[in-house]
Amino acid sequence: MSRFIDSTFQNLFERREFQMVTSFDIGGSFIRYAHPSARGPVEETGRVPTPLHSWSEFVEALRKCLPETRGPAVISLAGAFDAQTGIADVANIPCLNGRPIASDLTKELGTPVEIINDADAFALAEAVEGSGAGKETVFAIILGSGVGGGLVHNGSLVSGRGGIAGEWGHGPVVDPTAGGTISGIPHFLCGCGQIGCLDAYGSARGLEKIHAALHNTLCSSIEITTAWHAGEPQAARTIDAFTTILARALSMVINLLGPDVIPVSGGLSADARLLAEIDRKTRAITLANYSEPLLVRGVFSRTGGLQGASIHARRAFPNKFSS
Numbered sequence: 628m629s630r631f632i633d634s635t636f637q638n639l640f641e642r643r644e645f646q647m648v649t650s651f652d653i654g655g656s657f658i659r660y661a662h663p664s665a666r667g668p669v670e671e672t673g674r675v676p677t678p679l680h681s682w683s684e685f686v687e688a689l690r691k692c693l694p695e696t697r698g699p700a701v702i703s704l705a706g707a708f709d710a711q712t713g714i715a716d717v718a719n720i721p722c723l724n725g726r727p728i729a730s731d732l733t734k735e736l737g738t739p740v741e742i743i744n745d746a747d748a749f750a751l752a753e754a755v756e757g758s759g760a761g762k763e764t765v766f767a768i769i770l771g772s773g774v775g776g777g778l779v780h781n782g783s784l785v786s787g788r789g790g791i792a793g794e795w796g797h798g799p800v801v802d803p804t805a806g807g808t809i810s811g812i813p814h815f816l817c818g819c820g821q822i823g824c825l826d827a828y829g830s831a832r833g834l835e836k837i838h839a840a841l842h843n844t845l846c847s848s849i850e851i852t853t854a855w856h857a858g859e860p861q862a863a864r865t866i867d868a869f870t871t872i873l874a875r876a877l878s879m880v881i882n883l884l885g886p887d888v889i890p891v892s893g894g895l896s897a898d899a900r901l902l903a904e905i906d907r908k909t910r911a912i913t914l915a916n917y918s919e920p921l922l923v924r925g926v927f928s929r930t931g932g933l934q935g936a937s938i939h940a941r942r943a944f945p946n947k948f949s950s
C-alpha cells in the first residue's frame with residue numbers, strides 16, 4: 628500500500644516537474660502554438676484555425692494544443708488588452724471581445740493562463756533575442772492593419788497603466804497638412820472615436836485612405852507600394868505624404884523615449900525601401916543625432932507573438948523550465 632502511495636505521489640511530482648509550457652499567438656486567422664524550452668528562439672509546433680464566434684469552440688481549440696501534462700500557457704493576442712481589468716478589446720475575434728480572457732481561460736483549461744499584447748510580445752522578443760538584444764531602450768512598432776508599439780527598457784517590458792504604454796497609434800495629434808506642406812488630405816476619424824490618431828494615417832488602411840483622398844482612387848496598400856516602386860507619380864505623391872506624416876509623429880516619440888533601435892513588424896515592414904524612407908525622414912527631424920538606421924525590420928517580424936509569449940512564459944513560470 629505504501630509503495631502504491633509513494634509511486635502515486637512520485638507520478639504526481641513528476642507530472643508537475645515536467646509540465647510543458649505552451650505559448651500561443653492568436654490572430655484573426657490562426658492560433659499558432661509552441662512549447663518553448665528554457666532559452667533561444669522557439670519553433671512553431673503547429674497551428675489551428677481561430678474560432679471567431681463561439682467561445683466554447685475557442686476554448687476547445689486551445690485545449691487540443693495543450694500537452695497531456697497541461698502546463699501553464701501564455702497567449703499573445705492581437706488587440707487591446709487592459710492588464711488591470713483583464714478585459715480584452717479584440718474586434719476581429721468577437722467571441723473574445725469584452726471578456727476577462729485570462730481568468731476565464733484559467734478556469735476553463737484548469738491551468739494558469741496569462742495574456743500579453745502582440746505589440747508587447749514583439750517588443751520583448753526583439754529586446755531579448757532580436758535586433759535590440761543588449762540595448763537599453765527598444766521601442767518596437769507595428770505598421771500593419773493598424774499602428775501599434777511596445778516599449779522595453781533594460782530587458783523589461785514597460786506596461787504602464789492599463790497596459791497601454793507604447794501605443795503611439797492613438798491620440799489626436801496628427802496634422803494632415805504636415806505644417807502646410809501637404810494639401811488634399813482631410814482629418815480622418817479613428818476607430819477609437821478621435822480625429823487625428825496616427826492609426827488612421829500610418830497604417831496600411833491609412834495609406835489607402837491617403838491615396839483615395841489625394842487621387843480619388845481606391846487601391847490596396849500593396850497596389851500603391853508596387854506602383855511607387857515602378858515610379859508611378861500618383862503613388863509617389865501618396866508615399867511622400869504617408870512617410871512624412873508618419874515620420875513627424877515618430878520623431879516626437881523618439882524625442883520622448885530616446886530608443887536605441889526601433890524594430891518594425893506588420894505588413895508594411897516587409898517593404899525595405901518604404902522602411903528606409905520612413906527611417907530617413909524620421910532621423911532628419913529628431914533632436915538626437917542617429918547616424919545609423921534606427922528603424923530596422925524586426926528579426927521576429929513574423930514570429931514576434933510566439934517568441935514574446937515564450938519569453939514572458941519563461942519569466943512568469945521559471946520552475947517549469949529546466950536550466
Ligand SMILES: [Zn+2]
Nearest residue numbers: 797817819824
Ligand atoms: Zn485612435
